[in-house]
Amino acid sequence: MSLRIQLVIGIITVICILAICNTVRKKKLDLRYGLIWIIVGVCVILLDAFPGVLGWLTGLLGIELPINMLFFMGFCFSLIIIFSLTKTVSDLAHKVKRLTQELALLKRDMENGEE
Amino acid sequence: MKKLVIIPAYNEAGNIVKTVTDVVENAPSFDYVIINDCSKDNTLEICREHGFRVVDLPCNMGIGGGVQTGYLYAKRHGYDIAVQFDGDGQHNASYLEQMAEKLEREHLDMLIGSRYIDKKGFQSSGARRAGIKYFTGLIKLVTGKKITDPTSGMRMVNRDIICQFAEDYPKDYPEPESVVTILKQKKHVEEIAVEMNAREEGTSSISMYNAVYYMIKVSLAILIAAIRK
Numbered sequence A: 001m002s003l004r005i006q007l008v009i010g011i012i013t014v015i016c017i018l019a020i021c022n023t024v025r026k027k028k029l030d031l032r033y034g035l036i037w038i039i040v041g042v043c044v045i046l047l048d049a050f051p052g053v054l055g056w057l058t059g060l061l062g063i064e065l066p067i068n069m070l071f072f073m074g075f076c077f078s079l080i081i082i083f084s085l086t087k088t089v090s091d092l093a094h095k096v097k098r099l100t101q102e103l104a105l106l107k108r109d110m111e112n113g114e115e
Numbered sequence B: 001m002k003k004l005v006i007i008p009a010y011n012e013a014g015n016i017v018k019t020v021t022d023v024v025e026n027a028p029s030f031d032y033v034i035i036n037d038c039s040k041d042n043t044l045e046i047c048r049e050h051g052f053r054v055v056d057l058p059c060n061m062g063i064g065g066g067v068q069t070g071y072l073y074a075k076r077h078g079y080d081i082a083v084q085f086d087g088d089g090q091h092n093a094s095y096l097e098q099m100a101e102k103l104e105r106e107h108l109d110m111l112i113g114s115r116y117i118d119k120k121g122f123q124s125s126g127a128r129r130a131g132i133k134y135f136t137g138l139i140k141l142v143t144g145k146k147i148t149d150p151t152s153g154m155r156m157v158n159r160d161i162i163c164q165f166a167e168d169y170p171k172d173y174p175e176p177e178s179v180v181t182i183l184k185q186k187k188h189v190e191e192i193a194v195e196m197n198a199r200e201e202g203t204s205s206i207s208m209y210n211a212v213y214y215m216i217k218v219s220l221a222i223l224i225a226a227i228r229k
Helices: A003-025 A031-049 A051-061 A066-114 B016-026 B043-050 B062-076 B093-105 B126-143 B159-167 B174-184 B208-227
Strands: B003-009 B030-036 B054-056 B081-084 B110-114 B155-158 B189-193
Touching (some): A051 A066, A066 B062, B003 B016, B003 B062, B016 B030, B030 B043, B030 B062, B054 B062, B062 B081, B062 B159, B081 B093, B093 B110, B110 B174, B126 B174, B126 B208, B159 B174, B174 B208
Parallel strands (some): B003 B030, B110 B189
Antiparallel strands (some): B081 B155, B110 B155
């Protein structure tokens, strides 16, 4: 990996992390959900700064090219994030269901009071 | 004994008056509550006009969430028995009194109105009957109990199950799954022969398009319910 691409990747990643932090700061993103993205960013910076680690991991898993290792890791990260999102959606759907039911029953009780 | 009929209604403007009249006339010892699942037609207006007792859900919850609202209502208002009763005119309220009597006499936890004991009245199409047979087999396999009509929407439960369903009820296509959940807890579930009618207006919640999803989802749900502790 040339020094130039290392620098480019590093700068882009730092900008991304700062942008994420800024979104959290403006309270448009909960830190709870922003955290995983920040962790991904830090991992990218570490791999970028020490390319040897990636090479070592590639050899360890028996993958031929480091770039494939990188794709594989990105794929795994994405799956983890998508899974945690579907979990969050389920949780939200459950809460919305309960709230809707409570609201409907409350409306009913109020109508009862008026009758 | 306080007894409640839960009538889930989604776009049932054409049937709801008949259904409620049926319940009021043929099951006089029961109270009823209509759960209007955010109907797009004027079901709600018709209910209000006639002064029916209706719980109006502000968002569409699907059959599971709707019926669960009914169980929540039954729990809060201290009902001892609750029965689901479709708002589309398929069920006959004349069975409700004898169902309640059987439930009490035999100390049952759940009593299901089954079309397939006497095999009278509306029997559903061949494809659906095959699907129901398959679920009967699957439930027999995982619980050892033969339920001839596991998809029946006409089910009566005691206070114990009311409280349980109020807390936890499957979201969509809940009937077979919840029967398995109950059976797995060694609860006492029985069936009683009833006649049902073909629906006159409105459409069934299960279209051909959904059939594949239905079979896969409910099969999985039954298996998961069977291994759940």
